[in-house]
Amino acid sequence: MSDALIIERLRRIGWRGNELPADGLRLARVVAQHRAGYELHDGEHLFGAQPAGHFLKRGLDPSERPAVGDFVEFEPGAPPHIQRVLERRTVLSRAAAGERYERQIIATNIDYVLVLTGLDGDFNAARIERYLTLVEDSGAQPVVLLSKLDLLDDAAARLAELRARLPATTPIHALNGKSRDSAGLLAPYLKPGDSAVLVGSSGAGKSTLTNTLLGTDKLATAAVRAHDSRGRHTTTHRALLQLPTGGCLIDTPGMRELKLTGEEDLDLFADIEALAETCRFADCGHGSEPGCAVQRALDSGDLAPERWRNYLKLRDEREDQAATLEARLRRQRGGRPIDRPHGHRGQRERD
Ligand SMILES: Nc1nc2c(ncn2[C@@H]2O[C@H](COP(=O)(O)OP(=O)(O)OP(=O)(O)O)[C@@H](O)[C@H]2O)c(=O)[nH]1
Ligand SMILES: [Mg+2]
Numbered sequence: 001m002s003d004a005l006i007i008e009r010l011r012r013i014g015w016r017g018n019e020l021p022a023d024g025l026r027l028a029r030v031v032a033q034h035r036a037g038y039e040l041h042d043g044e045h046l047f048g049a050q051p052a053g054h055f056l057k058r059g060l061d062p063s064e065r066p067a068v069g070d071f072v073e074f075e076p077g078a079p080p081h082i083q084r085v086l087e088r089r090t091v092l093s094r095a096a097a098g099e100r101y102e103r104q105i106i107a108t109n110i111d112y113v114l115v116l117t118g119l120d121g122d123f124n125a126a127r128i129e130r131y132l133t134l135v136e137d138s139g140a141q142p143v144v145l146l147s148k149l150d151l152l153d154d155a156a157a158r159l160a161e162l163r164a165r166l167p168a169t170t171p172i173h174a175l176n177g178k179s180r181d182s183a184g185l186l187a188p189y190l191k192p193g194d195s196a197v198l199v200g201s202s203g204a205g206k207s208t209l210t211n212t213l214l215g216t217d218k219l220a221t222a223a224v225r226a227h228d229s230r231g232r233h234t235t236t237h238r239a240l241l242q243l244p245t246g247g248c249l250i251d252t253p254g255m256r257e258l259k260l261t262g263e264e265d266l267d268l269f270a271d272i273e274a275l276a277e278t279c280r281f282a283d284c285g286h287g288s289e290p291g292c293a294v295q296r297a298l299d300s301g302d303l304a305p306e307r308w309r310n311y312l313k314l315r316d317e318r319e320d321q322a323a324t325l326e327a328r329l330r331r332q333r334g335g336r337p338i339d340r341p342h343g344h345r346g347q348r349e350r351d
């Protein structure tokens with residue numbers, strides 16, 4: 001097969017490179033990961049593969065192992081073995097749930113992160129902000145999707161509230177995930193060669209929407225609990241699928257916990273951080289200090305209390321996680337100090 005043909009096939013599954021590997025290695029994309037191994041796609045065929053021995057070394061940072069969305073070099077054989085992960089264009093990750101600090105990759109080489117929330121009992125603006133904070137760090141563009149529009153008599157108030165709360169540059173779309181119209185709405189994010197990942201709580205309708213976009217009932221879906229709209233964790237594995245429109249979509253399991261990694265910038269709250277900079281005291285606690293710009297904005301209604309509370313929560317969590325991350329990196333480097341990802345400001349009075 002000619003190189004041109006191989007490259008053309010890889011383009012279909014989102015490859016942006018120009019050079020094929022030498023030494024008898026071949027390129028493919030990781031479309032699924034199971035306990036028993038990986039599933040790869042080369043733009044034409046789907047096949048199983050195993051990670052090479054060096055990926056199984058104890059103590060290896062899990063983020064260095066192949067993840068769904070990765071382009072990998074593999075050695076053909078029975079079974080094929082993944083030898084190398086190509087540099088990732090974008091990476092969406094979170095800190096894994098549990099005591100030990102561990103970064104967990106949700107998806108790589110994605111152009112858009114579709115943050116899906118049901119307009120039913122699942123709706124929670126603070127959780128959407130948490131997702132957006134994780135997306136900021138990924139290099140991909142966030143898109144907010146609100147499903148189950150058909151279940152509501154009037155979603156206008158909820159939509160307006162969210163629109164006012166999120167940056168004007170973040171697209172928000174309300175849709176019925178079961179209707180073909182939603183496919184048209186999402187076309188700009190699913191163009192040939194582009195990749196998107198769907199994230200959101202269990203029961204939000206990620207697999208339902210994926211099926212609608214696929215035009216088949218390929219993925220299992222299940223009804224949510226009536227009393228609290230919670231899902232049943234129907235999807236258990238991430239899966240990258242090619243859509244009829246040419247784009248690639250990664251469906252993910254609903255995540256119970258979405259911990260920050262400690263590397264987030266909190267750009268979503270840049271306006272609040274700028275406001276806090278104008279308090280009279282540089283170390284203002286934004287409580288009852290004189291000249292507190294935050295209290296003034298809260299009193300006048302310019303700053304919504306709920307958004308302020310969510311900012312404080314995410315900021316504290318980011319700081320905690322950054323400290324844990326720093327300690328972990330220091331241990332890995334044998335005790336040598338490293339630069340903190342987020343420096344502390346000095347304590348000084350401003351005026
Ligand atoms: N009426 C209506 N029902 C929807 C919509 N989207 C999803 N549903 C229903 O919501 C339930 C949950 O949908 P799933 O697609 O399984 O949810 P999921 O996000 O994939 O959930 P997990 O796989 O558990 O993470 C199913 O009963 C769907 O039929 C929608 O836009 N409108
Ligand atoms: Mg699902």
Ligand SMILES: [Zn+2]
Pocket residue numbers: 276279280284285286287289291292293294295
């Ligand atoms: Zn203040």
